[in-house]
Amino acid sequence: MDVTVTGATGLIGRRLVAALTDRGDRVTVLSRDAGRARSALGVEAVAWDPVAGQAPCAALDGRDAVLHLAGAPVAQRWTARAKEDIVRSRVLGTRNLVAGLLEADPRPAALIAASAVGYYGDRGDAVLGEDAPPGDDFLARACVGWEAEADAASALGVRVARLRTGVVLDRSGGALKTMLPPFRAGLGGPVAGGAQYLPWIHADDVVGMYLAALDGDWRGPYNASAPEPVTNRAFSKALGRALRRPAVLPVPALALRLRYGEMSTVVTAGQRAVPRRALQAGHAFRHPGLDAALADALA
Numbered sequence: 001m002d003v004t005v006t007g008a009t010g011l012i013g014r015r016l017v018a019a020l021t022d023r024g025d026r027v028t029v030l031s032r033d034a035g036r037a038r039s040a041l042g043v044e045a046v047a048w049d050p051v052a053g054q055a056p057c058a059a060l061d062g063r064d065a066v067l068h069l070a071g072a073p074v075a076q077r078w079t080a081r082a083k084e085d086i087v088r089s090r091v092l093g094t095r096n097l098v099a100g101l102l103e104a105d106p107r108p109a110a111l112i113a114a115s116a117v118g119y120y121g122d123r124g125d126a127v128l129g130e131d132a133p134p135g136d137d138f139l140a141r142a143c144v145g146w147e148a149e150a151d152a153a154s155a156l157g158v159r160v161a162r163l164r165t166g167v168v169l170d171r172s173g174g175a176l177k178t179m180l181p182p183f184r185a186g187l188g189g190p191v192a193g194g195a196q197y198l199p200w201i202h203a204d205d206v207v208g209m210y211l212a213a214l215d216g217d218w219r220g221p222y223n224a225s226a227p228e229p230v231t232n233r234a235f236s237k238a239l240g241r242a243l244r245r246p247a248v249l250p251v252p253a254l255a256l257r258l259r260y261g262e263m264s265t266v267v268t269a270g271q272r273a274v275p276r277r278a279l280q281a282g283h284a285f286r287h288p289g290l291d292a293a294l295a296d297a298l299a
Contacts, residue, residue, distance in 0.1 A: 055100030194233025196270025
């Protein structure tokens with residue numbers, strides 16, 4: 001296949017580009033710094049700032065599909081400026097990508113777009129398939145707008161799939177990298193009581209779902225999370241086992257709010273999201289169990 005990837009220098013983007021090139025696909029990446037992306041990834045790169053204007057047709061014409069992962073980091077203190085960047089990079093950035101698809105000739109047949117389980121908001125222990133309604137907090141509203149812009153490509157005859165990704169297990173980045181120092185020091189433990197559900201997924205399985213969405217006829221939303229979400233308390237215990245360290249020191253919600261502000265709700269809220277549609281499509285997860293997934297991610 002001939003595909004274009006945005007957000008290619010991020011945690012999942014790097015893995016995804018490597019998986020695509022390993023299987024023989026031709027990859028073009030769209031990046032603010034095309035030179036750095038070309039050097040880091042070893043593929044064709046075209047310059048594009050997602051919030052500055054329309055995606056260039058030179059990187060879209062004749063491609064089989066676009067895999068869209070670009071977006072400002074959510075894991076930062078949510079100042080007014082940061083919240084604006086989070087929304088603009090996703091909502092306006094995706095709108096500008098679809099504007100490029102409109103003028104592409106020939107137009108890519110598929111758009112596989114990132115989203116997040118934050119779409120659902122804080123839902124307690126309710127089991128959340130893809131038909132569950134959205135939440136109404138900041139991140140949920142951002143995800144709703146993000147997905148709506150991606151879905152607008154459907155009116156162009158483009159097949160659109162949206163992957164609502166959970167907490168990605170990869171020791172080189174993301175939430176797991178942040179957790180490792182205190183847990184390795186024996187200072188880890190459940191957060192904000194630990195009863196909230198954590199929809200985790202191994203990085204290999206996120207990549208696997210993007211490839212499945214690309215190769216198959218996936219349309220609409222898919223929860224990119226492992227089949228068995230666990231509570232924060234259970235996850236903390238599993239990480240402690242994997243590191244052979246105690247994991248019993250609780251982290252109060254107040255301490256998180258003082259350090260991270262509103263962003264702390266990403267950790268204190270929970271989504272018991274399950275990948276119903278992927279399982280119904282016959283998709284197989286490489287790391288469906290948490291203990292084995294952590295062992296592999298930490299190896």
